[in-house]
Structures are given as structure tokens and as C-alpha cells.
Amino acid sequence: xxxxxxxxxxxxxxxxxxxxxxxxxxxxxxxxxxxxxxxxxxxxxxxxxxxxxxxxxxxxxxxxxxxxxxxxxxxxxxxxxxxxxxxxxxxxxxxxxxxxxxxxxxxxxxxxxxxxxxxxxxxxxxxxxxxxxxxxxxxxxxxx
Amino acid sequence: xxxxxxxxxxxxxxxxxxxxxxxxxxxxxxxxxxxxxxxxxxxxxxxxxxxxxxxxxxxxxxxxxxxxxxxxxxxxxxxxxxxxxxxxxxxxxxxxxxxxxxxxxxxxxxxxxxxxxxxxxxxxxxxxxxxxxxxxxxxxxxxx
DNA sequence: CCTGTAATTGAAAATTAATTTCAAAATAAT
DNA sequence: ATTATTTTGAAATTAATTTTCAATTACAGG
Ligand SMILES: [Mn+2]
Ligand SMILES: [Mn+2]
Ligand SMILES: [Zn+2]
Ligand SMILES: [Zn+2]
Numbered sequence: 001x002x003x004x005x006x007x008x009x010x011x012x013x014x015x016x017x018x019x020x021x022x023x024x025x026x027x028x029x030x031x032x033x034x035x036x037x038x039x040x041x042x043x044x045x046x047x048x049x050x051x052x053x054x055x056x057x058x059x060x061x062x063x064x065x066x067x068x069x070x071x072x073x074x075x076x077x078x079x080x081x082x083x084x085x086x087x088x089x090x091x092x093x094x095x096x097x098x099x100x101x102x103x104x105x106x107x108x109x110x111x112x113x114x115x116x117x118x119x120x121x122x123x124x125x126x127x128x129x130x131x132x133x134x135x136x137x138x139x140x141x142x143x144x
Numbered sequence: 145x146x147x148x149x150x151x152x153x154x155x156x157x158x159x160x161x162x163x164x165x166x167x168x169x170x171x172x173x174x175x176x177x178x179x180x181x182x183x184x185x186x187x188x189x190x191x192x193x194x195x196x197x198x199x200x201x202x203x204x205x206x207x208x209x210x211x212x213x214x215x216x217x218x219x220x221x222x223x224x225x226x227x228x229x230x231x232x233x234x235x236x237x238x239x240x241x242x243x244x245x246x247x248x249x250x251x252x253x254x255x256x257x258x259x260x261x262x263x264x265x266x267x268x269x270x271x272x273x274x275x276x277x278x279x280x281x282x283x284x285x286x287x288x
Numbered sequence: 289c290c291t292g293t294a295a296t297t298g299a300a301a302a303t304t305a306a307t308t309t310c311a312a313a314a315t316a317a318t
Numbered sequence: 319a320t321t322a323t324t325t326t327g328a329a330a331t332t333a334a335t336t337t338t339c340a341a342t343t344a345c346a347g348g
Binding site for chain 2: 306
């Protein structure tokens with residue numbers, strides 16, 4: 001935990017940026033979120049703890065955290081982006097229920113293998129990938 | 145071509161909607177687009193042909209065409225959606241260069257197989273999926 | 289063919305996620 | 319401490335998409 005904070009501080013300094021309490025506070029909060037999050041939910045979590053962080057600062061800090069490799073933008077839903085901590089997490093795909101919005105994660109080694117293969121074929125330098133599968137979840141199917 | 149138009153007319157009537165020249169014109173134009181398109185480019189194509197179709201009508205017609213299975217929303221870039229005709233096209237993944245915006249398509253039968261497997265496992269009713277791979281394309285790598 | 293009603297249209301206004309602006313505050317090097 | 323530079327919160331702006339609304343059109347029934 002604290003080692004991650006320190007790692008972030010070093011990253012910030014190496015980039016010639018200033019290490020501010022706001023940036024640290026946002027990272028600490030994100031490390032406590034267990035599932036996917038968007039800007040709004042993160043903002044509300046912080047607000048509940050009487051933090052005075054503005055949404056603008058969240059919007060400004062997320063790209064830094066992505067660049068530092070702490071988080072990734074994983075999918076869009078209802079017109080806005082969702083993120084997740086991808087530090088110690090295997091790449092995975094997302095099943096998204098278009099009826100209730102539920103999102104299930106599935107880790108798949110075959111998929112990683114398949115993507116590596118295409119990376120070589122296409123001579124792209126791979127950064128990240130998203131596999132989103134849209135459907136109707138079991139719960140929503142039986143409601144019908 | 146004309147059989148697709150007729151298929152659309154039947155779909156529209158079956159849904160209890162009205163079959164308007166605007167809806168038909170939009171479908172005809174989309175069937176002529178060979179690659180990915182967004183609302184703006186479609187609007188400009190129509191405008192160039194002296195069509196009076198409004199953007200509002202395009203925005204209203206695209207979801208109908210998606211429901212009818214003629215097109216799919218395939219990825220977002222620069223904050224807006226791109227679509228493609230998916231009628232006679234095998235499902236495929238997209239390599240997206242985050243530097244120049246270039247998009248390469250790759251058809252992969254293994255991927256379809258892999259997704260079908262998860263569909264069964266998770267008991268989701270599959271509708272569609274997107275695999276987007278973000279990276280730097282060969283051209284952009286050598287410019288560096 | 290008319291006629292009535294309900295849907296659709298284009299244009300403009302509204303919405304909303306994300307970005308930018310700006311003056312005040314904070315960081316960090318000297 | 320002094321100073322140059324960055325960052326902040328709040329408000330304004332941007333831009334894609336959605337909604338509103340009055341006028342037009344589709345089309346079912348007579
Ligand atoms: Mn996930
Ligand atoms: Mn494609
Ligand atoms: Zn569901
Ligand atoms: Zn490129």
C-alpha cells in the first residue's frame with residue numbers, strides 16, 4: 001500500500017510534476033475501491049469523507065494514473081468511462097448486461113495469447129485492449 | 145441491395161413504425177459506405193448529394209438499424225461513436241493506433257470460438273462484442 | 289381519393305461528460 | 319524567505335447526443 005504511494009510519488013517527480021495532497025488522496029481512494037468506478041462515484045466517495053477534491057482534479061489525475069500504470073479505462077457505459085485498478089490484476093474481459101448494467105469479469109489466458117499473436121502479425125506496439133461482450137445476464141433473462 | 149431495402153421496410157412495418165424516405169435514404173447511404181463511419185461523415189456524404197436529412201434523423205435512425213441488425217456501433221474515438229455495416233461481415237477485432245487514429249481489422253475465428261465458450265459458461269444471452277486493441281502502428285513507430 | 293390521428297421530421301434548445309480557463313493557492317528549487 | 323512554475327477549485331466552455339416542439343407526413347379507415 002504505502003509502497004504504491006511511494007512508487008507514485010517517484011513517478012510524479014520523474015515526470016517533473018508536483019506531488020500534491022490531492023493527487024495522493026485520489027490514488028489512496030482508488031486503491032480502496034474494489035470494483036469498477038467512474039468519475040462520479042469516485043467523487044462521491046471522496047466527498048463522503050469530507051474531502052474537498054474537485055471533479056476537475058479527478059479528471060486531471062486519472063490520465064496520470066493511467067500513464068503510471070495504476071489504472072486503466074476499461075469500458076464505457078451510459079456515455080461515460082469506467083476505470084479499474086489493474087496493478088496486480090490479470091487482463092480480463094467484461095460481460096456487460098445491457099438490461100441491468102451488471103458487469104462480470106472473466107480472466108482468459110487464451111485471449112491474452114491470441115492478442116499477443118496479432119500484435120506480432122500486425123507489428124503494432126501493444127498498449128492495452130478491451131474485450132466487451134454485450135448481452136442479457138441470467139437474472140434479466142428470467143424476469144422476462 | 146434492393147432486397148436489403150425491402151427487408152428494412154418489413155422490419156419497420158413489423159415494429160409498427162412508419163416507412164419514411166428519410167429512413168430509406170439513410171440506409172441506402174450506409175450500404176454504400178465501405179469502411180467505418182460516424183454520424184458526421186454520414187451527414188456530410190448525404191449533404192454532398194443534396195440530401196436534406198438532418199443530423200437528428202441520423203441519430204434517430206441508427207439505433208433502428210442496429211436493432212434490425214444492419215449495422216453495429218464498433219468503437220469510440222475522439223469522444224464519438226463509429227459504426228459499420230455488419231451484415232455479410234465476419235465478426236472481427238480492431239487494432240486502433242492511439243497516435244494517428246488508424247484502425248485495422250482482423251478476422252479471427254478463434255476469437256468467436258472463445259466468446260461462444262464464455263457465453264455458455266456465464267449463461268449470458270450474447271448480443272454483440274467488441275475487441276479493441278490499442279497500440280502504436282508500424283508507421284507511427286518509425287516516425288519517432 | 290379524402291380525413292383524422294399518430295408518428296416523424298428539421299431546427300433549435302437542452303443535456304451531459306469531459307476539457308479548458310483563470311485567478312488564487314501551493315510546491316519546490318534557490 | 320523569495321520566486322518561478324504548477325496545480326487547484328469553480329465556473330465557463332466544448333462537443334456529442336438527446337430532447338423538445340411545431341409543422342409535415344404516413345397511412346389506416348371510410
Ligand atoms: Mn474489470
Ligand atoms: Mn470493423
Ligand atoms: Zn442484467
Ligand atoms: Zn499510427
